Amino acid sequence: MLAAILAAGLAVGATYALIGVTYNLMFSASRVMSFTAGQLGMLGGVFGALFIHRLGMPIIPGFILALAACALVGVVTEIVAVRPVLGSLEQHLYVLSTLGLALMIQQFTAIEWSTEPQPFPVLLGFDGGGPLDEKFWLPLVACVVTIAGLEFLYRRTLVGRAFLAIAEDNFAARALGLPERNLRMGSYALAGVVGGLAGFASGELLLAFFANGAMLNFFGFVPVALGGLGNNRGAIIGGIALGVFQQAANFLVGGVFASVAVFAVFIIVLLVRPQGLFGAPATRRV
């Protein structure tokens, strides 16, 4: 039973962690938290099921196409819901514009895809049903691959360093002549890929279901809020811990209390440390 809790917890947690990274990628590039982060995860699963299961594409092209579609949704988020409101960031209009877009994505999926969870194709067929079933470790693999990929990007490539630069000081980056707008769109595309990967890798576990968007939105945000905005390490550790905690509580005391416990921890930590456990305190206002 412990193995089952751990397997499911790590898998769900890795998915939350990746959605957390999705939030962070968007935030770093634009100082904006977007409600579309969880929807990207949902779309990863839906696109995977659509391309491979329903349209019968081979796995690899289906996978790439699903990620590309999510990257496109990321870029659309930037153009439609983020860029127009960046000029007045202090009015927090992005909360409303990204909420609008996220709901549109969710409703469109519900109507055009299905309001019921749809099966996701079996990718490898490894150990059907046991704790070593691929549905449990694929999200973990996706998480490890994402961490490694981001490390490579940030440490080995100039464009990755440019991402870090606009995250740290957008104004100085612009003054230096960096193509800030293209980099921001690039970040959103990357966020789309990571979110899509989260949904695709957890597709066998969470299925292709429109309501996963709202669920991932919330549980992917919890580790980000607790770890501090923009802090990927916090998001990954927090996400995995959240997944394991939630699954353990699920087994031990039942789903409702698990949800209540997660929510209570979320609220209490935030009220005590609004900047998150690893975040820096707020800056000057006057």
Place this chain on the structure above:
Amino acid sequence: MPISAPDTLLTISGMTAGYGKIGVLHGVDMTIGRGEIVALLGPNGAGKTTLLRAVSGLLPWTGQARFDGADLAGVSPRDAARRGLVHVVEGHRVFTQLSVTDNLLLAGYDLPRGERSSRVDEALAYFPEIAAKRADRAGALSGGQQQMLAVAQGLVRRPKLLMLDEPSAGLSPVLVDRVLSVADSLRKGGTAILLVEQLIEKALALADRVYAMAQGRIVLEASTTEADLPHRLEQAYFGKDAVPVLG
């Protein structure tokens, strides 16, 4: 009215700019020649930083501006830097999470890949102090070294005009001289410099010409060799000897 003579690099006329509703520049005229060091002085809030930001495309503006024979209207900071108009913003804002080398490589983001590292070496040659720390995180540098790094970032582009906004702020006198001495050697290489500076004596010692701003306008333009310059500057800063309007 100076007509775009072959030795004129930057010509601005009637430039206005501001932040939202607040107008800061109210019609600024200025010219800078090739290889010339021009000091831009004036009290706080006069609009010096705003002028630099407008010229480099960081802020929208109206009026006319030409750089190196081409119109500057609607030019982004990226395009300006490509043309050789480089702005080193105030407050040594380097990227603290990145190494010194990475900071400089980013300054050469638009350069051909093969050229970048040689340009970085070229810029670092001006600052042996930070060349020795090229693998360190920029956040680990002292304030003075960060300022040198910021200037070096500007040099990676081999600018025709380098705009420096208060490069001395927060530095010790020795470091100020060090940073400003680089400006002197750049001039010898043909780079023009527009220097915003609070340390007036140092700025005057270095510059060929000086502009003073007050309340969003140029109130003084002079050669640094003029005799009564200190007195005229004082008037530009404090206004004519004030007569109290009320008892």
Place this chain on the structure above:
Amino acid sequence: MNRAILPYLGLFGAALLLPLFANDYWAVIGARAAVYWVLVGGLNLVVGFGGQLAIGYVALLTLGAYTSAVLCARYGLDPFLSFAAAGVVGAVAGVIVGLPALRLRTFYFAMTTLGFATIVTQIALAWQSVTGGGIGLPGPELPKPFDTPWGFYLFALALAALITWLSANVASSRFGRALVAIRDAEVAAEATGISKPRLLTTVFLFSGAAAGVAGGLFATLQSYITPDAFSFDLSVTFFIAILVGGRGSILGPLIGNIILTLLPEFAAPLVAWSTFLYAALLLAIVLLMPGGIAALLDFSNRKPLTANRAIVPRLDRLRGLLDHGTAQASIVLRNVVLSFGGVRAIDGLDLTVRPGQVHGLIGPNGSGKTTTLNVISGYYEPEQGEAFLGTTPLPHGAPQTRAALGIARTFQTPRLIGEASVLENVMIGATIEGTASFVETMLSLPRHRGDEKRMTAQAMDALAVVGLDGLAPVRADRLQHSELRFMEIARALMLKPAFLLLDEPAAGLSGDEIKRLGELIVAIARNGTGVLLVEHHADLIFDICDHVTVLNLGRELAAGTPGDIRAHKEVVSAYLGA
């Protein structure tokens, strides 16, 4: 009669006539719009006025509905009493949902309300012994004459009218203005003494109670409730109705609510797409028309303003406004030290600002002028040293305490409420002088009406003093920058301040305007108010100050009369940076 009431009377009249020419089906639809409005009308104060993005208010509807249904179905309580109980539960839950707003901002707060909504639905589903779980339970049945569709419709309509009246009373009071101030100019709200925790708690109680009652009505309307009935889509609909209607308006969201409730009835094929359309509407409103329906209806602010307006202060009106005489106490700073990230912004500063004097504070960039002002007005907490008003210590880091002590201020960048009128912006300055409680205000009792009358007259006086009385009804974001600076001074004068702190009031003003500003400042000081003036315009400082302190590197470099300072060698060289 106030013409602003006419649209409400029109809507109410039309709603009363509905039973005469529509069938029973429309009674249900109409009742639904009325029930939703009971919730939305209360939520409007939170979202539209207070700017708190509570997207999960369906949680309170759920709580109210289950409270009411459980009390009626399981304990046989009178349905009307069960509605009252639902209101109480809603009010308490409203505060619980709302309190995180005091610490958390926007996206975070939105997420907590969303989380709360999820939890409540899950509990409703899981707690089968009480809620009936997925099977659900019947809603309260009302006695005659409210047991027919039209009977219930009229009952719900009465409550909807009541919530409109109550929320409109709050909205047009000092509480409503303070809410908008928290939304758009939180820093200025603190400086005028508005207590955000107390205000938001009160409003969350109010809107929670309304949502709880709406829940009870909803249970009756549905006649049988299951957790499915309380979808997140419903929550979003409430929220979007407010934003489509326009922030800071009652009429706009009321129309928004009616449109969103009725839309699916007129476009039956689109029912499945309704949430999608609402979301698209939200996005479109945010990007294209942030003012919503209310901005469309705001005809008076479309008339062009006179060009080339001059600001002509009426200094003779100042005596009537500042009738407090000269205060006795001085503001005293003793050995104040404050650093930001290792840099000492203020490094052992002593400063005395005397009543009735104009005290200039000048110095090069980064010398600590504005920082000093922020210490006095309580935004910064110094590491060492103390600040006093006479012998009363000024608590550090508590800006909302300064207004009551008679210390008012303006800001480097004017902090204003763009969507409110100039008059309302100025009235914010007198928020703490109101005497009527929230309940008195809500019911528009005499004390509240007296408050409003007095504050309006005082604000008109203050506007006349600074020369802006002609612009009183104009939306503040239509003013020029220089006019906003004078408007901030008028707002500060509403406190009848013993001390007025001005942070670069001349920045962005023309020469003429600076001259008039100088005369105004001197006149204010001659009426007994001490003025601390942080300014870059050396001419202005030397013209009008009685006393000047020069700061350099966070310390006093020189102090004395303008004449002393003008002749001070070190000052000139510090300024010139030699």
